[in-house]
Amino acid sequence: MSHEPQYAVRAYHSRHSEPDTRVARPRSIAETLDSEEICREILEKARWPGGPVCMNCGAHGAASRLTTRPGLWTCKACRRCQYSVTSGTQLHRSRLPVSAWVKLFYATEIRKQNLTASQVSRRFNVAYLTAKSMLQRVEALKRDMPEMAQRLEDQLRALAGPAGQS
Ligand SMILES: [Zn+2]
Numbered sequence: 748m749s750h751e752p753q754y755a756v757r758a759y760h761s762r763h764s765e766p767d768t769r770v771a772r773p774r775s776i777a778e779t780l781d782s783e784e785i786c787r788e789i790l791e792k793a794r795w796p797g798g799p800v801c802m803n804c805g806a807h808g809a810a811s812r813l814t815t816r817p818g819l820w821t822c823k824a825c826r827r828c829q830y831s832v833t834s835g836t837q838l839h840r841s842r843l844p845v846s847a848w849v850k851l852f853y854a855t856e857i858r859k860q861n862l863t864a865s866q867v868s869r870r871f872n873v874a875y876l877t878a879k880s881m882l883q884r885v886e887a888l889k890r891d892m893p894e895m896a897q898r899l900e901d902q903l904r905a906l907a908g909p910a911g912q913s
Pocket of ligand 1: 802803804805806822824825826827828886911
């Protein structure tokens with residue numbers, strides 16, 4: 748676990764949950780958002796509520812997990828493409844882990860934090876321009892894929908419980 752991305756992990760833990768109570772199963776929204784695996788599942792559910800859809804041929808139910816790369820899918824129907832939950836979205840082609848996007852979305856859309864690029868830069872430990880691009884991409888995702896954004900918001904609100912109601 749020492750290779751976990753640092754990003755907002757520490758900030759969230761110090762402010763939103765008690766320290767030294769980590770357990771295997773996430774107990775809080777902060778721990779949930781720390782998990783790349785869970786965040787990927789959340790984003791996949793938001794994008795494909797009925798399961799992955801092939802980027803190339805549009806096949807439903809033909810997706811197969813690539814075991815060598817987490818988050819990568821192949822298509823058994825056309826056998827011609829590999830794709831991930833961010834492929835073809837505004838979040839594609841970034842080196843950021845999926846959890847960073849979900850965390851940022853949670854901060855801006857659920858917690859309604861009006862973050863500046865400087866704040867995002869510090870919180871996620873990325874360059875200023877990257878931070879600026881992250882904020883723009885979240886806005887673009889909401890604009891271009893409103894249903895996905897809504898499903899993401901609904902899931903995060905449910906996970907956050909009372910903390911997400913304010
Ligand atoms: Zn296909």
